[in-house]
Amino acid sequence: MKQAFLNYYDITPVTTWIHETLCSVMPEGLAIFLESLAVGVIVLLMYAILAIILIYMERKVCAAFQCRIGPNRVGGKGGLLQVPADVIKILTKEIIHLKRADQLLYALAPFLVILASILTFSCLPWNNGAEILHMNIGILFVLAASSIGILGILLAGWSSNSKYTMIGAVRSGAMLISYELSIGITVLTMVMLSGTMDIQQIVYNQADGWNIFKGHIPAILAFVIYLIAGNAEANRGPFDLAEAEQELTAGYHTEYSGIHFGFFYLAEYLNLFITSGIAATLFLGGWMPLHIPGLDGFNAVMDYIPGIVWFLGKTFFVVFLLMWIKWTFPRLRIDQVLTLEWKYLMPLSLIVLVIMTACVVFGLVF
Amino acid sequence: MNKFNKYIKGYISGIKSLLIGMRTSMKVFLQPKVTEEYPENRHTTLHIPERHRAKLIMIHDENNQHHCIACGLCQNACPNDTIKVISEMKEDEDGKKKKVLVKYQYDLGSCMFCELCVNACPHGAIAFSNDFENAVFEKDKLILQLNNEGATLAKNNKI
Structure with missing residues (x-):
């Protein structure tokens, strides 16, 4: 500092x-x-x-x-x-009220989803001194707040009283709860490296090198695991079986219209951004400029690029990676999704956590 | 142990195949796009195959002469009654009576582009062109006269 x-x-x-x-x-x-x-x-x-x-x-x-x-x-x-x-079109559309839906929960669900999304959105480190929600357990708060979104999805699926939405919601519930594990463990890995849960402090600690360089092999593995699990958490890519168009029309938000549908749509894209933003914060140094040891002139030039540009640049880079994944791989079945998490990702993330702990204890990190 | 080896092997081959997939999609991402931007590329990259049948035309040469002898075979061949050959009898300079084409009427709206008329024509007087922009606002405008105004029969009536 x-x-x-x-x-x-x-x-x-x-x-x-x-x-x-x-x-x-x-x-x-x-x-x-x-x-x-x-x-x-x-x-x-x-x-x-x-x-x-x-x-x-x-x-x-x-x-x-x-x-x-x-x-x-x-x-x-x-x-x-x-x-x-398209946005203006969606704003002019009628909000359809279902006769046999659970009215209160049906109306509440999109707000829960967007609330969770905005809460986590406010935790992102935009710039030096521009943190909106700042607390010393910031990253834990992000994990906790993002889980409210699952509640909204489950409620939306259940309250609209339709088979499609119900199947979509249950699928997404099972998937999100599983993948939360991998996310939690990889975040824990990076907390282990940084020694703090304060988002702003995590960013400050990366002033002399981003975490992905500091933590070398375990950090890179954790980054990959985080990207996969984060993609699942954002309900996207090969893990979009909650809204599998071909099977479930639109999954949990089939029965929504107008701006209520817009909220789900908005939250889906912003969750992608938030996942990428957290990845950029934990692994790529948040708003910290890129420094290459030895190249002082280059470093000085990098320092003059404002933090928000760095943050948005890194985040959109990760967003691009996630889009690359999404448009490459076909959708997984629900059993394949759960197999991937419980048999492959979770054990690997636990191993990575142990390796990272060993590295930190024996001082093998930079 | 065998099971464990299988697990590890499955892990590695899975990652390998995923990476191959990502490499393939990145290749597509970087290659030039196949989309044709239609109205803009009209005069540049638009390619309509030569044999595409879009519209019946009567072939006229540079002297405004066609090869149609008004025999009516095309009219008979047409399954949709699309073609109407209107002709009259005229005496030529030798005093012979001959059928002469007055009007070759073609209804684009009922044509199904089967090309039977072109196949039936003994003199190759008609053909299909690939000029495909035939949309009009009124149905009447689809009824076309194919022989040019004042066009005459070509003297050398060979194909």
Whole structure:
């Protein structure tokens, strides 16, 4: 934390100045309330904008993997306005109320899903001093909050009173609970390396080298396991059997329409972003610039790139990796999914945890 | 022990096949895309096979002469009554009476592009072109006259 480059784009002075200015004209409670409101609006805005970017990216990347061009008509060259047009369309659609559904839970489920997604979204380290939810057990909070989403999916499947949604929800419940194990163990591996659960502190510890370089072999293995399990957790890729279009129309959100469906859709893409963001934080150094020992000029140039650019760049790199996986492999059956987790990934992640512990104990990490 | 070896082998071969799959998809990702951007590529990369049957035409040479002797074989061959050959009897300079084509009417709307008319034609007067942009807003515009205005029968009536 002594390195000077950490302070180039530190926004703590700005936030402190805003807080002090507000406090000088109004009571502190009101000031904090207003600040929270502003931060909340910013989070929701970023959430929506990132969702649009991600959907556009998904469509383009998917098209490229299938040797197509993708959307290229709406909004001039490249089809940039395609996704905003889709968003406006979905906003104008009617929300259909089912007669024999469990009304309360049916209405509640999309909000639970999006709540879990936004809670974990707020934990990401955007920049130096730009952490929104900061606590000393941050990574544990992320794991806990992301589990609320499963509840929403199960409720959505059960309350819409339809076979498709029920099967989809049960599948996704079984899958998510299993893959949570691998995620937990790999996160624990990285916590072992960093020695802290505080997300901001984990990022600071990577100032002299990203975790994936510091932890070498076990860290790389953990990264791969995290990507696989995270893909399952985001209900995507070869693990999208919760909404397997060919079998279950749309899985757990079959009966939803309008903005309620939009919430599920949004949460799905943002969960992809959050999974990638956590991967970028744990393994690729969050907002830390890339440093190569010995190349001082190169390092100095890297330091002048703002942290948010680093963070978004790394996250979108991981998003691309996940999309690559998604558009390469065919969907797994439910028994294959569970076999992969319980017979292959979980034992491997336990071994990696043991190796990492040994490395840390014997000082074999950099 | 045997079981354990099998497990490890399965693990390694699984990872190998996954990596091969990812390499293949990355190759596709990087190669040029196959999508044809239709209205833009009209005059550049658009390729319609030469033998594609899109529209019946009557072949005219540079003197505005065709080879149709108005025999009506194409009209008889057509299963859909698409073609109507309107002709009249005329005397030529030798005093012989001859059938002369007045109007060769073709209804694109009822044509099923079977090419029986082209096969039936003894003089190769008609053919199918690959000019496929035939959409119009009114049904009447689909009824086409294939012989040019003022076109005459070619003297050398060989194919």
